[in-house]
Amino acid sequence: MLSGVDHLIARYPIDRERVGTTGHSYGGILTNWLITRYPDRFEAAVSGAGASNWTSNYALSDVARTKELEFLGPPWDPEAREIMIRQSAYLNSGGVQAATLFVHGEEDYRVPLEGSIQLYTSLKKQRVPTKLIIYEGMAHGIRGHWNNVHRMANELRWWDTYMKPANTVPVSDGQNH
Structure with a gap:
């Protein structure tokens, strides 16, 4: 992943001080993994419906069986538990620097909300700029026109706040002020 980022920075006029990462599911x-493993590489992030703690995700997700395949067993197996701990963003979140927006559906049973809450809480306690938006009644995907307008406006505002160079025009939120 980072070799791809490095390739783009070397090939194109990209400001290496303003690289962000985003994704859903x-x-x-x-x-979540990138901002905890490479804290000095990303200026900002937007995490949508992302797990951050594999041991609790195992108990809460509606697809816990997949975790046994990914981590070679359940969390009570010592070897599997060690892998889960090593791969959990929340349990390795000390030192995160990227301003991070979390977006999650309240009723997400595939990747439960607790993962976003845990990592958000860690960043908040470390005084990293962070925000958590929970969409009431939404599952793994954010549905509905106005929910998506709200989500996109907040994501654009996040990038605008934490990634834009000083001489650019801010993104409008569509409201008359």
């Missing part, structure tokens, strides 16, 4: 999991 597995992309949210990867976003």
Whole structure:
């Protein structure tokens, strides 16, 4: 992943001080992992429906059986538990620097909300700029026109706040002020 980022930075006029990462579901999991493993590489992040703690995700997700395949067993197996701990963004979140927006459905049973709450709480306690938006009644995907307008406006505002160079025009939120 980072070799791809490095390739793009070397080839194109990209400001290496303003690189962000985003994703939903597995992309949210990867976003959480990247900001905890490479804290000096990303200026900002938007994580949508991303797990951050594999031991609690095992107990709460509606697809816990997949975790046994991914981590070679359940969390009570010492070897599997060690892998889960090593791969859990929340349990390795000390030192995160990326300003991070979390977006999650309240009723997500595939990747339960607790993963976003845990990592959000860790960043908040470390005084990293962070925000958590929970969509009431939503499952793994955010549905509905106005929910998506709200989500996209907040994501654009997040990028605008934490990634734009000083001489750019801010993104409008569509409201007259």
